[in-house]
Amino acid sequence: MDQPRPFFVRYPVFASTIVLAIIGGVLALTGLEEAARWIISIFALAIAAKESVGMVRSILKGSWGIDVLAVTAIIATVLVGEYWASIIIVLMFTGGESLEDYAESRAKRELTSLLDNTPQIAHREVYSSAGAEKGALFATKDCPVAELNIGDVVVVKPGELIPVDGILLTPEATLDESSLTGESIPVERVKGDAVISGSVNGSAVFRMEVTALAADSQYQRIVELVKEASESKAPFVRLADRYAVPFTIVAYVLAITAWILSGNPTHFAEVLVVATPCPLIIAAPVAFIAGMSRAARHGIIVKNGGTLEKLARIKTVAFDKTGTLTHGQPVLSKVKTAPGIEEDELVRLAAIAEQYSAHTLAHSIVVGAQQRGLTVEPCTDVTETTAAGLTATIEGKKVVVGKYSFIAEQDPNAVRVEITAGELAVYVAIDGKFAGALLLRDELRADAPDTLQWLSALGVRHTLMLTGDGQVTAEHVARELGVTNVRAECLPLDKVRAVEAVTDRPVMMVGDGVNDAPVLAAADVGVAMGARGSTAASESADVVIMKDDLHRVARSIEIGQQTIRIALQSIWIGISLSLILMVLATFGLIPAVVGAGFQEVIDVIAILNALRALGTSRWLVKLHLAPRSLQPQQSSV
Numbered sequence: 001m002d003q004p005r006p007f008f009v010r011y012p013v014f015a016s017t018i019v020l021a022i023i024g025g026v027l028a029l030t031g032l033e034e035a036a037r038w039i040i041s042i043f044a045l046a047i048a049a050k051e052s053v054g055m056v057r058s059i060l061k062g063s064w065g066i067d068v069l070a071v072t073a074i075i076a077t078v079l080v081g082e083y084w085a086s087i088i089i090v091l092m093f094t095g096g097e098s099l100e101d102y103a104e105s106r107a108k109r110e111l112t113s114l115l116d117n118t119p120q121i122a123h124r125e126v127y128s129s130a131g132a133e134k135g136a137l138f139a140t141k142d143c144p145v146a147e148l149n150i151g152d153v154v155v156v157k158p159g160e161l162i163p164v165d166g167i168l169l170t171p172e173a174t175l176d177e178s179s180l181t182g183e184s185i186p187v188e189r190v191k192g193d194a195v196i197s198g199s200v201n202g203s204a205v206f207r208m209e210v211t212a213l214a215a216d217s218q219y220q221r222i223v224e225l226v227k228e229a230s231e232s233k234a235p236f237v238r239l240a241d242r243y244a245v246p247f248t249i250v251a252y253v254l255a256i257t258a259w260i261l262s263g264n265p266t267h268f269a270e271v272l273v274v275a276t277p278c279p280l281i282i283a284a285p286v287a288f289i290a291g292m293s294r295a296a297r298h299g300i301i302v303k304n305g306g307t308l309e310k311l312a313r314i315k316t317v318a319f320d321k322t323g324t325l326t327h328g329q330p331v332l333s334k335v336k337t338a339p340g341i342e343e344d345e346l347v348r349l350a351a352i353a354e355q356y357s358a359h360t361l362a363h364s365i366v367v368g369a370q371q372r373g374l375t376v377e378p379c380t381d382v383t384e385t386t387a388a389g390l391t392a393t394i395e396g397k398k399v400v401v402g403k404y405s406f407i408a409e410q411d412p413n414a415v416r417v418e419i420t421a422g423e424l425a426v427y428v429a430i431d432g433k434f435a436g437a438l439l440l441r442d443e444l445r446a447d448a449p450d451t452l453q454w455l456s457a458l459g460v461r462h463t464l465m466l467t468g469d470g471q472v473t474a475e476h477v478a479r480e481l482g483v484t485n486v487r488a489e490c491l492p493l494d495k496v497r498a499v500e501a502v503t504d505r506p507v508m509m510v511g512d513g514v515n516d517a518p519v520l521a522a523a524d525v526g527v528a529m530g531a532r533g534s535t536a537a538s539e540s541a542d543v544v545i546m547k548d549d550l551h552r553v554a555r556s557i558e559i560g561q562q563t564i565r566i567a568l569q570s571i572w573i574g575i576s577l578s579l580i581l582m583v584l585a586t587f588g589l590i591p592a593v594v595g596a597g598f599q600e601v602i603d604v605i606a607i608l609n610a611l612r613a614l615g616t617s618r619w620l621v622k623l624h625l626a627p628r629s630l631q632p633q634q635s636s637v
Contacts (some may be wrong), residue, residue, distance in 0.1 A: 080269035174202030239343035274581035283570035290613035291563030311560025320511035321467035332368025337436035353392035383606035
């Protein structure tokens with residue numbers, strides 16, 4: 001990991017301003033007032049010249065912002081001899097920018113790189129002359145994924161990521177495609193089926209033929225989608241920039257008026273002195289840093305101040321289903337037994353057999369038995385049949401667990417159980433007789449209903465669910481939660497297009513998997529459930545929820561709304577008090593030195609008010625929008 005750069009290297013202008021201010025102070029205290037004035041004035045004008053370059057470029061592009069007001073104020077204070085005011089303006093301006101950069105960088109350090117989980121090595125089959133003598137024409141040789149060519153045969157071991165897109169050559173394989181499609185239940189593929197990169201192999205080795213180069217495979221396309229979506233985002237206008245130009249115009253009008261009324265150019269300068277933009281320059285960044293710190297205390301990482309502004313105005317929230325609105329891990333929900341078989345006995349025997357399988361559903365069955373208080377003891381003679389099931393000897397009984405077709409081989413009279421949307425059945429036979437079935441489903445998160453109601457109370461008008469699941473399952477979940485719109489069977493690009501089509505913006509997207517990374521980058525605000533989410537999702541998101549709590553999605557919007565409200569209060573406090581001083585200065589009632597002193601008082605007031613966004617004070621007004629009377633209910637999908 002790269003070592004953080006020293007403060008002076010990372011923020012040279014801000015650091016230099018502090019050093020020059022200290023040197024000027026020492027010179028003034030030692031009687032060298034004139035030297036202090038020259039050093040600080042020259043430095044302030046140099047900074048103004050430097051900022052003027054960026055200011056002119058922005059103006060030529062049609063963008064007017066806080067830089068105009070800052071440069072004007074620095075030059076004006078130097079010209080009227082208020083060099084201490086000029087160095088304070090420089091300090092506020094460079095400090096505000098540095099604060100924003102520091103907070104954003106610190107938030108990003110909590111995350112890892114996008115490509116951490118990208119497959120790097122593949123096991124390619126190569127001709128082996130030595131093996132040919134023993135009857136084995138091919139052996140596997142590790143090679144970089146980028147070196148694979150179309151038509152190569154690759155071996156994928158249990159638990160490994162599929163390195164590139166291809167076609168299955170082995171009779172059967174069980175794949176976990178949840179990171180790509182969002183579907184939590186493993187899928188079965190047979191010979192000739194397409195397999196996609198980024199999927200996770202189950203418990204058996206399989207062979208596949210490469211059909212796409214690494215750069216053209218699904219996982220790499222997701223990475224490229226993230227980059228494209230991030231680059232296509234429109235630049236966001238800083239909060240203070242929206243007030244800078246009107247405030248500057250008013251200041252100039254009052255200053256010129258003062259000059260005309262008095263005939264004295266000194267009054268022009270006196271008005272500009274009290275018009276220094278420190279409340280605009282520093283109040284909003286301080287409020288944003290405070291709001292981001294408050295969010296962090298709630299386990300919410302907000303990457304920058306612009307995101308807080310967007311959070312405050314969210315009108316549409318889109319959700320991934322699996323792992324976001326649901327737990328993302330199938331659980332044992334129902335038990336169907338044949339006559340004479342007890343539920344707990346069926347679950348116990350199935351769990352004892354399944355404890356030796358690496359299949360995702362096997363783990364769910366074992367956990368289901370433990371939650372029922374059943375003892376999962378060791379057993380012997382366990383044999384697993386790839387993509388079908390397993391057979392075990394338990395307490396002298398032959399127990400077979402797996403697909404319906406596998407159980408039907410044991411007992412042709414086996415009965416298919418009726419399942420609903422989102423359910424999956426695992427069948428069991430005991431001593432050659434059908435014994436029943438275990439039904440598994442992905443349960444709704446208990447905090448999902450509350451979160452959706454809280455979002456509505458916060459002013460969110462539309463909710464949207466984007467999922468790789470089938471239409472029937474998706475609509476069932478939407479009905480359970482009251483989601484207003486559903487898009488099912490979505491691939492990553494489909495999700496991006498769905499978000500781009502939303503008209504009531506800003507739009508927030510909440511997800512947690514690799515398949516969500518592109519749409520998180522494309523949304524106005526992408527939120528990654530980072531406690532269980534992928535690196536790709538976290539890196540491409542604007543907000544990362546570090547704790548597995550959906551309520552924090554609504555909390556982030558509430559914090560954004562409160563932060564912006566306090567930032568606007570701070571800005572308007574500064575503007576209002578400055579306008580009062582400017583009017584007084586227009587009539588010659590405030591000398592330049594006194595005006596500079598008053599302006600610093602305004603700065604302090606604006607900053608102290610902005611710090612209220614930390615939310616630690618008892619007198620901070622709270623919105624109390626979270627539903628308090630709602631009792632979360634465990635529902636299923």
